[in-house]
Structures are given as C-alpha cells and as structure tokens.
Amino acid sequence: MARRATSRDVAERAGVSRSAVSMVLNGRGDGNIAVEKQAAILAAAAELDYTPNSVALSLRNQRTHTLGVVTDAIATTAFGGRLLEGAARAAEQAGFVLVVMDTHRDAAREGQAYRTLLDRRVDALAFAAMTFREYEVPAVMSSVPAVLADCVDPDGQVLGFVPDEVDGGYQAARAVLDAGHRDVVLLAGQADVPGEQHKLAPGQRELGFRRALQEAGLPVHEPIVAGWDITSGYRAASALLAGTPRPTAVVCANDRVALGAVLAAGALGLRVPADLSVVGYDDDENLAPFMVPPLTTVRLPFKEMGEQAVRHLLDQLTGRTTGQAPAGSTCTGHAPARVLLPCPLIARGSVAPPAR
Amino acid sequence: MARRATSRDVAERAGVSRSAVSMVLNGRGDGNIAVEKQAAILAAAAELDYTPNSVALSLRNQRTHTLGVVTDAIATTAFGGRLLEGAARAAEQAGFVLVVMDTHRDAAREGQAYRTLLDRRVDALAFAAMTFREYEVPAVMSSVPAVLADCVDPDGQVLGFVPDEVDGGYQAARAVLDAGHRDVVLLAGQADVPGEQHKLAPGQRELGFRRALQEAGLPVHEPIVAGWDITSGYRAASALLAGTPRPTAVVCANDRVALGAVLAAGALGLRVPADLSVVGYDDDENLAPFMVPPLTTVRLPFKEMGEQAVRHLLDQLTGRTTGQAPAGSTCTGHAPARVLLPCPLIARGSVAPPAR
DNA sequence: CTGAAAGCGCTTACAG
DNA sequence: CTGAAAGCGCTTACAG
Numbered sequence: 001m002a003r004r005a006t007s008r009d010v011a012e013r014a015g016v017s018r019s020a021v022s023m024v025l026n027g028r029g030d031g032n033i034a035v036e037k038q039a040a041i042l043a044a045a046a047e048l049d050y051t052p053n054s055v056a057l058s059l060r061n062q063r064t065h066t067l068g069v070v071t072d073a074i075a076t077t078a079f080g081g082r083l084l085e086g087a088a089r090a091a092e093q094a095g096f097v098l099v100v101m102d103t104h105r106d107a108a109r110e111g112q113a114y115r116t117l118l119d120r121r122v123d124a125l126a127f128a129a130m131t132f133r134e135y136e137v138p139a140v141m142s143s144v145p146a147v148l149a150d151c152v153d154p155d156g157q158v159l160g161f162v163p164d165e166v167d168g169g170y171q172a173a174r175a176v177l178d179a180g181h182r183d184v185v186l187l188a189g190q191a192d193v194p195g196e197q198h199k200l201a202p203g204q205r206e207l208g209f210r211r212a213l214q215e216a217g218l219p220v221h222e223p224i225v226a227g228w229d230i231t232s233g234y235r236a237a238s239a240l241l242a243g244t245p246r247p248t249a250v251v252c253a254n255d256r257v258a259l260g261a262v263l264a265a266g267a268l269g270l271r272v273p274a275d276l277s278v279v280g281y282d283d284d285e286n287l288a289p290f291m292v293p294p295l296t297t298v299r300l301p302f303k304e305m306g307e308q309a310v311r312h313l314l315d316q317l318t319g320r321t322t323g324q325a326p327a328g329s330t331c332t333g334h335a336p337a338r339v340l341l342p343c344p345l346i347a348r349g350s351v352a353p354p355a356r
Numbered sequence: 357m358a359r360r361a362t363s364r365d366v367a368e369r370a371g372v373s374r375s376a377v378s379m380v381l382n383g384r385g386d387g388n389i390a391v392e393k394q395a396a397i398l399a400a401a402a403e404l405d406y407t408p409n410s411v412a413l414s415l416r417n418q419r420t421h422t423l424g425v426v427t428d429a430i431a432t433t434a435f436g437g438r439l440l441e442g443a444a445r446a447a448e449q450a451g452f453v454l455v456v457m458d459t460h461r462d463a464a465r466e467g468q469a470y471r472t473l474l475d476r477r478v479d480a481l482a483f484a485a486m487t488f489r490e491y492e493v494p495a496v497m498s499s500v501p502a503v504l505a506d507c508v509d510p511d512g513q514v515l516g517f518v519p520d521e522v523d524g525g526y527q528a529a530r531a532v533l534d535a536g537h538r539d540v541v542l543l544a545g546q547a548d549v550p551g552e553q554h555k556l557a558p559g560q561r562e563l564g565f566r567r568a569l570q571e572a573g574l575p576v577h578e579p580i581v582a583g584w585d586i587t588s589g590y591r592a593a594s595a596l597l598a599g600t601p602r603p604t605a606v607v608c609a610n611d612r613v614a615l616g617a618v619l620a621a622g623a624l625g626l627r628v629p630a631d632l633s634v635v636g637y638d639d640d641e642n643l644a645p646f647m648v649p650p651l652t653t654v655r656l657p658f659k660e661m662g663e664q665a666v667r668h669l670l671d672q673l674t675g676r677t678t679g680q681a682p683a684g685s686t687c688t689g690h691a692p693a694r695v696l697l698p699c700p701l702i703a704r705g706s707v708a709p710p711a712r
Numbered sequence: 713c714t715g716a717a718a719g720c721g722c723t724t725a726c727a728g
Numbered sequence: 729c730t731g732a733a734a735g736c737g738c739t740t741a742c743a744g
Contacts, residue, residue: 004474006737017715022739032713054476055420056737058411059720078434088458097472099455102444116453118360120410230646256642263648266622286612286640290586292619362721373731378723388729412721415736 005048013044021045025052058121067091067313068117069100069126070110078285079302083128083149086306094314096123105130105196114140124313127151128306132162133197145316149309150302152200156337159312161305165201168298168343169208169251172279175296175345176249177216180353181277183245184213186223187236187261189253193228202253205281209251221247226257233260241268241276248277248354255280255287255297258350262291273352283346293349301341308339361404369400377401381408414477423447423669424473425456425482426466434641435658439484439505442662450670452479461486461552470496480669483507484662488518489553501672505665506658508556512693515668517661521557524654524699525564525607528635531652531701532605533572536709537633539601540569542579543592543617545609549584558609561637565607577603582613589616597624597632604633604710611636611643611653614706618647629708639702649705657697664695 007025011018016037023029024041033041044050058064069087071080088098099122101113117125124144127135129151137146137153148160176184186209191202206223213220226236233252240247241264252258258280265276272278272293280288280297288295363381367374372393379385380397389397400406414420425443427436444454455478457469473481480500483491485507493502493509504516532540542565547558562579569576582592589608596603597620608614614636621632628634628649636644636653644651 007739008737018737019715019739023714026739034713037714051471051475053415053737055411055414056720057739059409059415059722059736060738060740062720064411077437081433081437085458092457097455097457097476099453101448101453102441104441115407119407120453230643231648234648256646260648263619263622266619284642287586287643290612292587292590292616363723364721374721375723375731379730382723390729393730409721412736413723415720415738416722416724418736 004053005050007050007052009048010041010044010050013048014040016041062121064121064123065096066120066122067096067098067124067126067310068114068120068122069098069128070113070117071100071102071128071130072105072110073102073130077130079282079300080128080130082302083306086303087126087128087149087310088306090307090310090314096310096314111138111140114138118143123317126309126313128309129197131197131199132165132201133199135160145313147309147312149305152338158337160338161309161312161341162338163201163300163305163343164340165204165343166208166211167340168281168300169205170212171208171343171345172205172251172281172298173209173212175279175347175351176251176277177212177218179249179277179351181249182216182218183247183354184218184249184251185221185240185247187226187233187240187250187252187257188223189228189257190225205253226253226260228253228257230256230260230263233257234264235260237261237264238267241265241270248275249279249351250276251279252281254282255284255291255295258295258297259287259291262350273350275355277351277354279351288346288348291350296348296351297346298343299346300343304341308341360409361406363406363408365404366397366400366406369404370396372397418477420477420479421452422476422478423452423454423480423482423666424470424476424478425454425484426469426473427456427458427484427486428461428466429458429486433486435638435656436484436486438658439662442659443482443484443505443666444662446663446666446670452666452670467494467496470494474499479673482665482669484665485553487553487555488521488557489555491516501669503665503668505661508694514693516694517665517668517697518694519557519656519661519699520696521560521699522564522567523696524637524656525561526568527564527699527701528561528607528637528654529565529568531635531703531707532607532633533568533574535605535633535707537605538572538574539603539710540574540605540607540633541577541596541603543582543589543596543606543608543613544579545584545613546581561609582609582616584609584613586612586616586619589613590620591616593617593620594623597621597626604631605635605707606632607635608637610638611640611647611651614651614653615643615647618706629706631711633707633710635707644702644704647706652704652707653702654699655702656699660697664697 007018007021011021020033024038029038091098103109125146128149133151134154135151137158146158152160191199210220224236226232258278261278262272270276280295283297283299288297363374363377367377376389380394385394447454459465481502484505489507490510491507493514502514508516545558547555566576580592582588614634618628626632636651639653639655644653
C-alpha cells in the first residue's frame with residue numbers, strides 16, 4: 001500500500017522542475033529541455049515507476065477518458081456481454097475506459113445512472129438496449145456526446161447502431177430456400193411480452209422472410225407466433241408438425257425456439273435435417289454450435305454494435321464529428337437516425353435439401 | 357453541453373464563501389453557518405442544479421469511490437453477468453462504482469488492466485474468474501485492498517469467495533436419492549480443457565456426490581467423464597442408456613450436458629422423468645426453466661460471490677477490517693483463505709421416483 | 713532553455 | 729460564526 005510516486009518526486013530525483021518532468025514525459029522535451037536533463041528525468045521516472053495520476057489529469061484537462069454506458073439488463077446476458085466486449089475493446093484501444101451501469105429495466109434507476117455518470121464527468125454517454133427497440137432519449141443525455149446501441153431514437157436526434165433485422169429474416173429464409181425447400185413456415189416470436197418493451201425485431205424479420213419467399217415465387221404461409229423460449233418452440237412445432245401438409249423447413253424466432261422445434265421433431269420420430277430443416281436466430285454460443293445437429297442460424301452483430309457505437313463517440317470527442325459517415329448503411333433525415341449492421345447467416349448442420 | 361455549475365457559482369449566487377457552501381452541502385452547517393445563509397446556499401444549489409464534481413472530490417479526498425474488477429472473460433457470459441450484477445448492486449448501495457476490465461484470458465492484458473485501474477486510483481481491486489479455479493495473485497494487486505471471486509489464492513493471502521462445490525455435488529445426488537433412486541450415474545465434466553485453466557469444480561462435486569451415495573449405503577458407480585456441452589452429454593448418455601443395467605437417474609456436469617442427456621433419452625424412446633431422472637448444474641436461466649420437462653438443477657452462487665466480495669472490499673475500506681468474519685463458512689489459516697457460499701438445489705420437473 | 717505561477721474544483725484546518 | 733489560504737497532482741502559458 002505504498003504511496004505512488006508523483007511528478008514532484010521525479011522532479012526532485014532528477015533535479016529539475018515539475019514542468020520539465022511534464023514536458024519530457026509528454027514527448028515535448030526536444031527543443032525545450034537539455035538532452036542530459038531529459039535522460040535524467042526518464043531515468044528517475046523509470047526508477048520510481050512513475051505514472052501520472054489519472055485523477056489529477058482529469059481535473060486538469062477536463063477530460064476523464066471515460067465513457068459512461070447505461071444498459072437495461074444487458075450486462076447480465078451473454079449477448080449483452082458481446083456488445084460490451086466490442087465496446088470495451090474499441091474504448092481500450094483509444095485509452096478510454098468504460099463505466100457501465102445496469103438499470104434492470106427500472107426507469108428510476110436510469111435517471112440515477114445518468115446522474116452518477118455525469119457527476120463523474122464521463123466524456124460521453126451511450127445507452128445499450130437488451131433487445132432491439134425504440135428508446136426515448138432523456139434530455140440529460142445530450143449534455144455530452146451520445147450514442148445508442150441496439151435501439152433507435154424515435155426523434156432521430158441521437159444516432160443508433162442496430163441490426164439489419166430485415167436482412168436477417170431474409171438470410172434465414174434464403175438458407176432453406178437455397179437448399180430447395182418450397183414449404184417453409186416461420187415460427188416467430190411475439191413483439192410484445194408482458195412487462196417488456198415493444199420489440200422491433202419480429203416485424204422486421206418477418207418482412208425479410210416474406211420478401212425472400214416472394215422473390216422465390218412461393219406462397220407465404222401465415223407465420224405462427226410461437227414465443228421466445230424452448231417450451232414455446234416445442235409446443236408450436238409439435239402442433240405444426242403433427243398436422244398435414246407438414247412443412248419441410250421451419251425458420252425460428254431464436255435458437256431456443258429452434259431447439260424446441262428439434263425436440264418436438266424428435267418426439268414425433270422426425271429426423272433433423274433429413275425430415276425437417278431448422279434455422280435459428282442469435283447464434284447463441286452455448287447452444288447453436290453444440291446442438292445435435294449443430295444449428296444453422298443468423299448472428300446478431302452485438303460486438304459490432306458495441307464497437308461502432310464507441311467509435312462514433314470517440315470520433316465526436318476527437319472532433320472528427322464532421323466528415324465520413326460510419327460504416328454500414330446510414331439513414332438520417334427526419335426519421336430515426338440509424339446505422340444498420342449486417343446479420344450474417346451461420347451455416348451449420350440443421351439444413352439439408354428436402355426429402356421429396 | 358452547458359458547463360456544469362461549480363461550488364464557486366453557488367457561493368456567488370448565495371453571497372457566501374465556497375467554504376460555507378461545502379460545509380452546508382456536506383451536512384456540517386448547523387452550528388457553523390447562520391441558518392439564513394444555509395437556506396440561501398441550499399436554494400442556490402437547487403436552482404443551479406449543483407452537484408459536486410466527483411473528479412475534484414477524488415483528487416482532494418484521495419478516494420475515487422471506484423472499485424476495479426478484472427475478469428477473465430467473465431463479462432461475456434451470462435453467469436459472469438450475474439456475478440457482476442451482484443457486485444455492482446453492492447457497490448452502488450455504498451456510492452461506489454465498478455470499472456470492469458476483461459482480459460479474455462490473456463495474461464499480458466491482465467497486467468495492463470491492473471495498471472490502468474491503479475493509474476485511475478481505484479480504491480480497491482477484485483479479480484473474478486470465469487470458472488472456479490486457483491489464481492496466482494500478482495504482486496501489483498496488493499497495493500490496495502483486494503479480493504477474489506470464484507477463485508482462490510493458493511498462498512492464502514487474498515480472500516476468495518467461492519461456491520461450496522462439494523455441497524453442490526451432494527445436493528445434486530440427494531435430489532435423486534430422496535426420490536428413491538438407487539442406481540444413479542454421474543455424468544461429469546473434465547477438469548482440464550485444452551487452453552483453459554485447471555477446474556476445481558469437477559473434483560469437489562464428485563466428492564459430494566460420492567459422499568451422498570455412501571451415506572445412503574449405495575455402491576458408487578465410476579463417474580463417466582462426459583464433458584461440458586450438449587453434444588458431450590448426448591454422446592455419453594446415449595452410450596450409457598443403451599447399455600444394461602441402465603441407471604434410473606443421471607446427475608450431470610451442467611445444464612447443457614443434462615439437455616444432451618434428455619435428447620439422448622428421447623432418441624432411445626425413454627421418457628424424462630418417468631424412465632429417467634435428470635439433474636443439471638448451473639441453473640442456466642435460459643435453459644433450465646424452459647426445458648421439457650423443466651430441469652431440476654443446482655444453482656451456483658454467482659450473484660452472492662459478487663455481492664460478498666464487494667462487501668468485503670467495502671468493509672476493508674471503511675476500516676471495519678477487524679471484527680466479524682463474512683457470512684458463509686470461512687476457513688483461513690495457512691491453506692487458501694476462502695469463504696464457501698452455498699449451492700442450493702432448484703427442484704423442478706426432471707426428477708421423479710424410479711419406475712420399479 | 714528553464715523555473716515559478718496559476719488554475720482545474722473541491723475541502724479542511726486556521727485565522728479572525 | 730465566517731472567509732482566506734493551502735493543497736490534492738497535474739499542465740500550460742508566461743516570465744526570465
């Protein structure tokens with residue numbers, strides 16, 4: 001618990017002023033400080049294991065090199081972890097650090113979180129949603145540069161980095177269409193779950209799904225609203241597969257629903273993918289690669305959302321606010337400002353050509 | 357992006373000195389400052405929406421009210437999220453904030469993480485492991501109060517809050533024993549996975565498992581080392597259930613292995629729990645409650661590890677380092693210092709009395 | 713080329 | 729009862 005060395009310690013040891021220490025250690029020594037003094041300063045700093053106190057630096061420079069991110073329960077899910085991981089990595093590369101505060105979907109805690117972060121003088125603010133939705137940006141957020149991840153500002157004031165869910169739905173459908181299926185059903189998740197925000201994903205995915213079928217000149221079966229968990233998938237698929245005519249492929253709301261469908265197929269003596277092709281959504285790292293057979297699914301760009309949101313913030317902070325637009329298809333204007341990030345298909349073993 | 361008010365602004369508006377503002381806002385006004393001045397200060401502070409600058413406070417008080425936590429990939433898993441959630445909540449209640457840095461199991465980044473955190477003058481440090489194991493505490497960690505979560509210091513210098521895995525294994529076995537099973541097999545996970553640290557859990561769980569069977573006067577079948585994922589569980593269970601005599605219950609390494617076992621049972625025409633009882637481990641919130649049937653499992657105390665580790669740090673910081681030991685069964689001495697946290701059984705539908 | 717001074721926003725002794 | 733001063737650890741003009 002020894003006291004850390006300060007610039008004064010270094011100055012004394014090197015026999016110079018603190019100003020000189022500061023100059024040299026910040027690379028502005030040449031032309032200002034005699035070479036032998038520079039050497040002495042560097043040596044003293046090394047011996048003392050000196051490193052500037054970030055707190056003092058923050059006060060002096062009015063910059064904390066800290067990004068505040070508030071989330072609704074995102075820090076407690078594996079997907080949220082991916083987003084945070086991308087964000088943290090991008091921040092780290094620029095010498096920034098993240099302080100994330102989870103509100104557990106509690107509006108009261110949200111205001112508190114922004115307050116705490118602003119009191120600590122974070123340089124910028126991000127809000128990351130657990131599930132793709134609209135987010136009413138609180139006024140307090142705009143007191144510093146701000147950005148959204150996995151949600152959009154309906155007023156279009158704050159830029160949001162979000163998944164291209166229409167494309168995701170399209171990709172999922174194409175996976176089975178390309179394998180030759182002509183009879184495919186969408187096992188969708190509901191947009192509104194009690195106690196949760198209205199989800200934007202289901203509608204958009206269905207749009208993409210329909211588009212793919214239409215392009216292929218196929219009739220579109222009315223989607224079945226199954227749900228979001230294993231049991232829901234099991235129930236919906238059981239009913240669907242017991243009927244006739246039976247589809248040869250199902251595209252599911254997420255990997256858990258897909259697992260339910262696989263379970264239901266098994267219970268009915270159907271083999272996946274021989275008798276039934278199944279496509280998931282999410283690419284759940286603990287589930288999809290380890291299912292039997294491994295699940296073909298669509299990956300959500302969580303890491304990318306985190307990365308790009310942070311990069312956007314960093315750009316604003318370093319003054320590059322004007323200039324090139326972020327990667328992905330931006331769409332500003334009066335409508336919600338957003339950057340769409342691709343949802344790639346991850347092909348594995350649960351899709352095969354139909355038997356007939 | 358307006359400039360935030362400072363104590364000087366408040367002082368000017370209230371017509372007093374900054375010292376007075378500080379006193380009053382810190383509750384030390386009575387007896388020091390005239391009541392009418394106190395009122396003026398409070399009013400001015402409210403009008404200006406004044407809140408002290410945390411950075412200045414940190415520099416002045418030599419306290420950042422920030423806890424640094426470094427993790428190995430824990431921030432990117434749902435379980436890690438639970439630990440962090442518990443930690444964040446405990447910190448928040450005391451007016452502290454967490455800065456977590458994930459090393460992705462990269463030793464080089466670990467040193468860098470501690471360095472960054474210490475430069476930022478965190479008041480204390482925690483290390484949280486992704487999976488229960490030993491952790492060689494780096495010297496740099498002891499420059500401030502430190503604690504471990506989900507891992508133990510082999511030198512016993514730094515206290516670790518860890519799951520009572522022996523008890524967990526015991527609980528899992530008791531779940532089926534109490535239902536009347538006498539022929540139960542342990543589908544264990546391997547302690548050593550290539551590229552990962554040696555896991556402490558498997559050995560301890562097996563110990564608990566054996567103890568329960570012995571207490572019940574039952575012979576202990578040699579555990580089968582299945583693995584940690586769905587596929588592993590599926591394979592091991594398929595082989596096991598195809599043989600004779602067939603066990604009436606399996607206790608699994610985790611919920612994913614349990615799912616694999618359920619899948620394997622289904623493929624063989626066996627019903628769970630009628631023909632086979634299955635117990636998982638982890639209480640994976642996306643899996644266990646939604647399996648068909650819902651899975652009986654053992655919960656790991658992630659949230660508790662996070663909570664108690666932070667409380668321990670907070671106690672040290674507020675000087676309550678002497679006095680009462682933390683909750684749970686402490687065991688210090690020369691051996692690794694640790695606090696064991698209980699792993700409760702979560703009874704659901706996958707266990708029933710054996711058919712015969 | 714180099715050091716003394718001022719100031720970032722606070723709080724705590726210390727005079728008055 | 730109240731205000732001026734010092735100082736936390738830095739850096740940036742500014743004199744010399």
